[in-house]
Amino acid sequence: MTALPASVEDVAAGLRSVGYLPGDSTALVAYLATALGKPVLVEGPAGVGKTELAKALASFLGRELVRLQCYEGLDEAKALYEWNYRKQLLRIQAEGDDRHWSEVQDDIFGEEFLLARPLLTAISAPEPVVLLIDEIDKTDQEFEAMLLEVLSDFQISIPELGRVDATTRPVVLLPSNNTRELTEALKRRCLYLWLDYPALEHELQIVRLHAPELSETIARKLVELIGMVRELDLKKPPSIAESIDWARALLLLGAQDIDAETFTQTMSVIVKHRTDLDIVAERVGVKLTSLADGKHGSGQPA
Ligand SMILES: Nc1ncnc2c1ncn2[C@@H]1O[C@H](COP(=O)(O)OP(=O)(O)OP(=O)(O)O)[C@@H](O)[C@H]1O
Ligand SMILES: [Mg+2]
Numbered sequence: 001m002t003a004l005p006a007s008v009e010d011v012a013a014g015l016r017s018v019g020y021l022p023g024d025s026t027a028l029v030a031y032l033a034t035a036l037g038k039p040v041l042v043e044g045p046a047g048v049g050k051t052e053l054a055k056a057l058a059s060f061l062g063r064e065l066v067r068l069q070c071y072e073g074l075d076e077a078k079a080l081y082e083w084n085y086r087k088q089l090l091r092i093q094a095e096g097d098d099r100h101w102s103e104v105q106d107d108i109f110g111e112e113f114l115l116a117r118p119l120l121t122a123i124s125a126p127e128p129v130v131l132l133i134d135e136i137d138k139t140d141q142e143f144e145a146m147l148l149e150v151l152s153d154f155q156i157s158i159p160e161l162g163r164v165d166a167t168t169r170p171v172v173l174l175p176s177n178n179t180r181e182l183t184e185a186l187k188r189r190c191l192y193l194w195l196d197y198p199a200l201e202h203e204l205q206i207v208r209l210h211a212p213e214l215s216e217t218i219a220r221k222l223v224e225l226i227g228m229v230r231e232l233d234l235k236k237p238p239s240i241a242e243s244i245d246w247a248r249a250l251l252l253l254g255a256q257d258i259d260a261e262t263f264t265q266t267m268s269v270i271v272k273h274r275t276d277l278d279i280v281a282e283r284v285g286v287k288l289t290s291l292a293d294g295k296h297g298s299g300q301p302a
Pocket of ligand 1: 019020023045046052053098200206209240241244
Protein backbone atom coordinates (compact mmCIF):
# COMPACT_ATOMS: atom_id res chain seq x y z
CA MET A 1 0.00 0.00 0.00
CA THR A 2 1.29 3.47 -0.84
CA ALA A 3 1.04 6.38 1.59
CA LEU A 4 -1.79 8.87 1.27
CA PRO A 5 -1.13 11.63 -1.27
CA ALA A 6 0.28 14.79 0.28
CA SER A 7 -1.26 17.41 -2.00
CA VAL A 8 -3.75 18.11 -4.76
CA GLU A 9 -0.85 18.08 -7.22
CA ASP A 10 0.14 14.63 -5.96
CA VAL A 11 -3.34 13.30 -6.68
CA ALA A 12 -3.45 14.94 -10.11
CA ALA A 13 -0.07 13.47 -11.04
CA GLY A 14 -1.03 10.08 -9.61
CA LEU A 15 -4.26 9.92 -11.58
CA ARG A 16 -2.46 10.98 -14.75
CA SER A 17 0.14 8.26 -14.19
CA VAL A 18 -2.58 5.61 -14.39
CA GLY A 19 -4.20 7.09 -17.49
CA TYR A 20 -6.90 9.31 -16.01
CA LEU A 21 -6.64 13.01 -16.85
CA PRO A 22 -8.43 14.85 -14.06
CA GLY A 23 -9.84 18.36 -14.26
CA ASP A 24 -8.91 20.80 -11.49
CA SER A 25 -11.95 20.15 -9.31
CA THR A 26 -11.59 16.39 -9.75
CA ALA A 27 -8.07 16.40 -8.38
CA LEU A 28 -9.05 18.72 -5.54
CA VAL A 29 -12.09 16.71 -4.43
CA ALA A 30 -10.23 13.41 -4.76
CA TYR A 31 -7.45 14.79 -2.58
CA LEU A 32 -9.91 16.01 0.06
CA ALA A 33 -11.65 12.63 0.02
CA THR A 34 -8.43 10.82 0.83
CA ALA A 35 -7.33 13.39 3.42
CA LEU A 36 -10.67 13.90 5.21
CA GLY A 37 -11.95 10.35 4.77
CA LYS A 38 -15.27 11.62 3.43
CA PRO A 39 -17.31 9.89 0.73
CA VAL A 40 -17.68 11.67 -2.60
CA LEU A 41 -20.95 11.98 -4.47
CA VAL A 42 -20.00 12.20 -8.16
CA GLU A 43 -22.72 13.49 -10.46
CA GLY A 44 -22.78 14.26 -14.15
CA PRO A 45 -24.03 13.04 -17.51
CA ALA A 46 -23.34 9.50 -18.76
CA GLY A 47 -19.86 8.67 -19.97
CA VAL A 48 -17.84 11.51 -18.46
CA GLY A 49 -15.53 9.36 -16.34
CA LYS A 50 -17.38 8.94 -13.04
CA THR A 51 -16.81 5.20 -12.70
CA GLU A 52 -13.35 5.43 -14.21
CA LEU A 53 -12.31 7.93 -11.54
CA ALA A 54 -12.85 5.31 -8.82
CA LYS A 55 -10.88 2.71 -10.77
CA ALA A 56 -8.06 5.15 -11.41
CA LEU A 57 -7.96 6.25 -7.77
CA ALA A 58 -7.76 2.63 -6.61
CA SER A 59 -5.00 1.82 -9.00
CA PHE A 60 -2.93 4.90 -8.17
CA LEU A 61 -3.39 4.46 -4.40
CA GLY A 62 -2.44 0.80 -4.81
CA ARG A 63 -5.71 -0.29 -3.20
CA GLU A 64 -8.19 -2.96 -4.02
CA LEU A 65 -11.39 -1.71 -5.67
CA VAL A 66 -14.56 -3.06 -4.06
CA ARG A 67 -17.56 -2.42 -6.27
CA LEU A 68 -21.23 -2.39 -5.44
CA GLN A 69 -23.33 -1.98 -8.57
CA CYS A 70 -26.70 -0.52 -7.59
CA TYR A 71 -29.98 -1.39 -9.24
CA GLU A 72 -33.64 -1.11 -8.46
CA GLY A 73 -34.56 -3.52 -5.69
CA LEU A 74 -31.01 -3.97 -4.41
CA ASP A 75 -31.32 -5.18 -0.83
CA GLU A 76 -29.15 -5.55 2.24
CA ALA A 77 -28.45 -9.20 1.53
CA LYS A 78 -26.68 -8.26 -1.68
CA ALA A 79 -25.03 -5.13 -0.28
CA LEU A 80 -24.02 -6.01 3.29
CA TYR A 81 -23.94 -9.71 4.08
CA GLU A 82 -25.87 -12.94 3.79
CA TRP A 83 -25.91 -16.13 5.79
CA ASN A 84 -24.66 -19.11 3.87
CA TYR A 85 -27.81 -21.22 4.30
CA ARG A 86 -26.52 -24.26 2.50
CA LYS A 87 -23.45 -24.47 4.64
CA GLN A 88 -25.54 -23.93 7.78
CA LEU A 89 -27.86 -26.71 6.76
CA LEU A 90 -25.00 -29.07 6.10
CA ARG A 91 -23.56 -28.34 9.51
CA ILE A 92 -26.91 -29.02 11.20
CA GLN A 93 -27.24 -32.31 9.36
CA ALA A 94 -23.69 -33.33 10.10
CA GLU A 95 -24.17 -32.75 13.81
CA GLY A 96 -27.13 -35.09 14.03
CA ASP A 97 -30.13 -34.82 16.35
CA ASP A 98 -28.45 -35.28 19.67
CA ARG A 99 -27.43 -31.63 20.23
CA HIS A 100 -29.56 -28.94 21.76
CA TRP A 101 -30.74 -26.11 19.49
CA SER A 102 -28.98 -23.40 21.50
CA GLU A 103 -25.63 -25.09 20.96
CA VAL A 104 -26.23 -25.54 17.27
CA GLN A 105 -27.35 -21.94 16.94
CA ASP A 106 -24.13 -20.62 18.44
CA ASP A 107 -22.32 -22.74 15.99
CA ILE A 108 -24.02 -21.85 12.74
CA PHE A 109 -24.16 -18.10 13.24
CA GLY A 110 -20.42 -17.68 13.34
CA GLU A 111 -18.23 -15.81 10.88
CA GLU A 112 -17.52 -19.03 9.08
CA PHE A 113 -21.10 -19.03 7.79
CA LEU A 114 -21.22 -15.39 6.81
CA LEU A 115 -21.02 -14.32 3.17
CA ALA A 116 -19.59 -10.80 3.07
CA ARG A 117 -21.06 -8.55 0.38
CA PRO A 118 -19.31 -5.37 -0.86
CA LEU A 119 -20.10 -3.03 2.06
CA LEU A 120 -19.01 -5.51 4.73
CA THR A 121 -16.02 -6.52 2.63
CA ALA A 122 -14.95 -2.88 2.31
CA ILE A 123 -15.11 -1.97 5.99
CA SER A 124 -13.61 -5.20 7.26
CA ALA A 125 -10.75 -5.35 4.79
CA PRO A 126 -7.34 -5.60 6.48
CA GLU A 127 -5.90 -3.00 4.07
CA PRO A 128 -7.93 0.10 3.18
CA VAL A 129 -9.78 -0.20 -0.13
CA VAL A 130 -11.55 2.11 -2.58
CA LEU A 131 -15.28 1.47 -2.35
CA LEU A 132 -17.27 2.23 -5.50
CA ILE A 133 -21.02 2.36 -4.92
CA ASP A 134 -21.97 2.84 -8.54
CA GLU A 135 -25.22 4.40 -9.79
CA ILE A 136 -26.55 5.12 -6.33
CA ASP A 137 -29.56 6.91 -7.87
CA LYS A 138 -30.91 3.53 -9.06
CA THR A 139 -31.68 2.39 -5.51
CA ASP A 140 -34.57 3.50 -3.34
CA GLN A 141 -34.62 5.77 -0.31
CA GLU A 142 -34.66 2.92 2.21
CA PHE A 143 -31.44 1.62 0.81
CA GLU A 144 -29.97 5.10 0.95
CA ALA A 145 -30.89 5.33 4.64
CA MET A 146 -29.13 2.04 5.37
CA LEU A 147 -26.12 3.26 3.43
CA LEU A 148 -26.02 6.45 5.47
CA GLU A 149 -25.64 4.43 8.62
CA VAL A 150 -22.71 2.52 7.23
CA LEU A 151 -21.07 5.64 5.81
CA SER A 152 -21.39 7.72 8.95
CA ASP A 153 -20.57 5.13 11.62
CA PHE A 154 -18.40 2.79 9.58
CA GLN A 155 -19.93 -0.16 11.33
CA ILE A 156 -22.47 -2.85 10.52
CA SER A 157 -24.69 -4.57 13.06
CA ILE A 158 -25.38 -8.22 12.51
CA PRO A 159 -28.11 -9.30 14.97
CA GLU A 160 -26.83 -12.86 15.42
CA LEU A 161 -23.19 -11.93 15.60
CA GLY A 162 -22.85 -8.42 16.96
CA ARG A 163 -21.29 -5.26 15.64
CA VAL A 164 -18.60 -5.26 13.00
CA ASP A 165 -16.48 -2.12 13.27
CA ALA A 166 -14.43 -0.89 10.39
CA THR A 167 -10.86 -2.06 10.64
CA THR A 168 -9.86 0.40 7.93
CA ARG A 169 -11.44 3.46 6.34
CA PRO A 170 -12.22 3.05 2.67
CA VAL A 171 -12.20 5.93 0.19
CA VAL A 172 -15.83 5.92 -0.97
CA LEU A 173 -17.11 7.14 -4.34
CA LEU A 174 -20.80 7.32 -5.17
CA PRO A 175 -21.40 8.07 -8.85
CA SER A 176 -24.93 9.06 -9.83
CA ASN A 177 -26.61 9.83 -13.13
CA ASN A 178 -29.15 11.98 -11.43
CA THR A 179 -32.19 9.90 -12.39
CA ARG A 180 -33.61 10.81 -9.01
CA GLU A 181 -32.79 13.49 -6.48
CA LEU A 182 -30.74 12.03 -3.62
CA THR A 183 -31.66 12.88 -0.04
CA GLU A 184 -30.22 15.90 1.72
CA ALA A 185 -29.02 13.59 4.48
CA LEU A 186 -26.80 11.73 2.05
CA LYS A 187 -25.54 14.90 0.42
CA ARG A 188 -24.64 16.39 3.78
CA ARG A 189 -22.29 13.53 4.53
CA CYS A 190 -20.54 13.64 1.19
CA LEU A 191 -18.18 15.86 -0.70
CA TYR A 192 -19.65 16.79 -4.05
CA LEU A 193 -18.06 16.52 -7.46
CA TRP A 194 -19.84 17.60 -10.62
CA LEU A 195 -18.24 16.03 -13.68
CA ASP A 196 -19.28 17.69 -16.89
CA TYR A 197 -18.21 17.33 -20.51
CA PRO A 198 -14.60 18.51 -20.54
CA ALA A 199 -13.28 21.66 -22.21
CA LEU A 200 -11.94 21.21 -25.72
CA GLU A 201 -8.21 21.02 -24.91
CA HIS A 202 -8.88 18.65 -22.01
CA GLU A 203 -10.97 16.33 -24.16
CA LEU A 204 -8.32 16.45 -26.88
CA GLN A 205 -5.77 15.17 -24.38
CA ILE A 206 -8.11 12.38 -23.26
CA VAL A 207 -8.82 11.30 -26.84
CA ARG A 208 -5.12 11.37 -27.73
CA LEU A 209 -4.34 9.31 -24.65
CA HIS A 210 -6.82 6.61 -25.68
CA ALA A 211 -6.05 6.75 -29.42
CA PRO A 212 -2.44 7.90 -29.62
CA GLU A 213 -2.04 6.86 -33.27
CA LEU A 214 -4.66 9.33 -34.45
CA SER A 215 -3.07 12.47 -35.87
CA GLU A 216 -3.36 15.65 -33.84
CA THR A 217 -5.20 17.41 -36.70
CA ILE A 218 -7.92 14.78 -36.95
CA ALA A 219 -8.19 14.46 -33.18
CA ARG A 220 -8.65 18.21 -32.87
CA LYS A 221 -11.29 18.26 -35.58
CA LEU A 222 -13.02 15.35 -33.86
CA VAL A 223 -13.35 17.10 -30.51
CA GLU A 224 -14.45 20.32 -32.24
CA LEU A 225 -17.19 18.41 -34.03
CA ILE A 226 -18.19 16.62 -30.84
CA GLY A 227 -18.48 20.03 -29.20
CA MET A 228 -20.75 21.22 -32.02
CA VAL A 229 -22.91 18.12 -31.73
CA ARG A 230 -23.26 18.66 -27.98
CA GLU A 231 -24.61 22.15 -28.59
CA LEU A 232 -27.58 20.69 -30.47
CA ASP A 233 -30.70 19.80 -28.62
CA LEU A 234 -30.28 16.01 -28.60
CA LYS A 235 -31.82 13.22 -26.55
CA LYS A 236 -28.38 11.88 -25.77
CA PRO A 237 -25.39 14.11 -26.48
CA PRO A 238 -22.12 12.25 -27.14
CA SER A 239 -19.87 11.75 -24.10
CA ILE A 240 -16.15 11.22 -23.71
CA ALA A 241 -16.79 7.51 -24.20
CA GLU A 242 -18.23 8.28 -27.66
CA SER A 243 -15.35 10.59 -28.55
CA ILE A 244 -12.91 7.78 -27.76
CA ASP A 245 -14.94 5.23 -29.73
CA TRP A 246 -15.11 7.58 -32.68
CA ALA A 247 -11.36 8.17 -32.62
CA ARG A 248 -10.74 4.42 -32.61
CA ALA A 249 -13.26 3.85 -35.40
CA LEU A 250 -11.62 6.51 -37.57
CA LEU A 251 -8.23 4.91 -36.98
CA LEU A 252 -9.53 1.50 -37.99
CA LEU A 253 -11.09 2.90 -41.13
CA GLY A 254 -7.86 4.71 -41.98
CA ALA A 255 -9.61 8.07 -42.28
CA GLN A 256 -7.29 10.90 -43.34
CA ASP A 257 -9.78 13.65 -42.55
CA ILE A 258 -13.30 14.03 -41.17
CA ASP A 259 -15.02 15.34 -44.26
CA ALA A 260 -18.76 15.36 -44.84
CA GLU A 261 -18.71 11.83 -46.22
CA THR A 262 -16.67 10.30 -43.39
CA PHE A 263 -18.84 12.15 -40.92
CA THR A 264 -22.07 10.80 -42.35
CA GLN A 265 -20.67 7.28 -42.53
CA THR A 266 -19.45 7.20 -38.96
CA MET A 267 -21.79 9.45 -37.03
CA SER A 268 -23.72 6.49 -35.60
CA VAL A 269 -20.69 5.90 -33.40
CA ILE A 270 -21.40 9.12 -31.54
CA VAL A 271 -25.17 9.57 -31.92
CA LYS A 272 -27.48 6.77 -30.89
CA HIS A 273 -31.06 7.88 -31.36
CA ARG A 274 -32.94 7.84 -34.63
CA THR A 275 -34.19 11.41 -34.22
CA ASP A 276 -30.79 12.66 -33.06
CA LEU A 277 -29.19 11.22 -36.20
CA ASP A 278 -31.50 13.32 -38.35
CA ILE A 279 -30.75 16.48 -36.43
CA VAL A 280 -27.00 15.92 -36.51
CA ALA A 281 -26.95 15.04 -40.21
CA GLU A 282 -28.91 18.16 -41.00
CA ARG A 283 -27.00 20.60 -38.81
CA VAL A 284 -23.40 19.33 -38.73
CA GLY A 285 -23.25 17.17 -41.86
CA VAL A 286 -24.52 19.99 -44.00
CA LYS A 287 -22.10 22.45 -42.43
CA LEU A 288 -19.17 20.17 -43.29
CA THR A 289 -20.35 19.90 -46.87
CA SER A 290 -20.68 23.64 -47.28
CA LEU A 291 -17.28 24.17 -45.66
CA ALA A 292 -15.73 21.75 -48.16
CA ASP A 293 -17.52 23.46 -51.03
CA GLY A 294 -16.32 26.82 -49.81
CA LYS A 295 -12.70 25.68 -49.70
CA HIS A 296 -13.03 24.01 -53.04
CA GLY A 297 -14.56 27.10 -54.59
CA SER A 298 -11.95 29.54 -53.31
CA GLY A 299 -9.04 27.20 -54.14
CA GLN A 300 -10.06 26.82 -57.77
CA PRO A 301 -9.51 29.56 -60.30
CA ALA A 302 -12.73 30.45 -62.05
N1 LIG B 1 -10.54 12.25 -17.39
C1 LIG B 1 -10.43 11.13 -18.10
N2 LIG B 1 -9.22 10.64 -18.43
C2 LIG B 1 -9.12 9.51 -19.15
N3 LIG B 1 -10.16 8.79 -19.61
C3 LIG B 1 -11.39 9.23 -19.33
C4 LIG B 1 -11.59 10.42 -18.56
N4 LIG B 1 -12.92 10.63 -18.43
C5 LIG B 1 -13.52 9.62 -19.08
N5 LIG B 1 -12.61 8.77 -19.62
C6 LIG B 1 -12.94 7.58 -20.40
O1 LIG B 1 -14.30 7.70 -20.80
C7 LIG B 1 -14.96 6.44 -20.75
C8 LIG B 1 -16.26 6.55 -19.98
O2 LIG B 1 -16.02 6.72 -18.61
P1 LIG B 1 -16.94 6.08 -17.46
O3 LIG B 1 -17.37 4.72 -17.83
O4 LIG B 1 -16.20 6.26 -16.20
O5 LIG B 1 -18.19 7.06 -17.51
P2 LIG B 1 -19.37 7.23 -16.47
O6 LIG B 1 -19.40 8.68 -16.15
O7 LIG B 1 -19.22 6.27 -15.34
O8 LIG B 1 -20.62 6.87 -17.36
P3 LIG B 1 -22.03 6.20 -16.94
O9 LIG B 1 -22.79 7.29 -16.23
O10 LIG B 1 -22.64 5.84 -18.26
O11 LIG B 1 -21.73 5.03 -16.07
C9 LIG B 1 -13.98 5.45 -20.14
O12 LIG B 1 -13.45 4.66 -21.21
C10 LIG B 1 -12.88 6.31 -19.56
O13 LIG B 1 -11.65 5.68 -19.69
MG1 LIG C 1 -20.38 4.61 -14.76
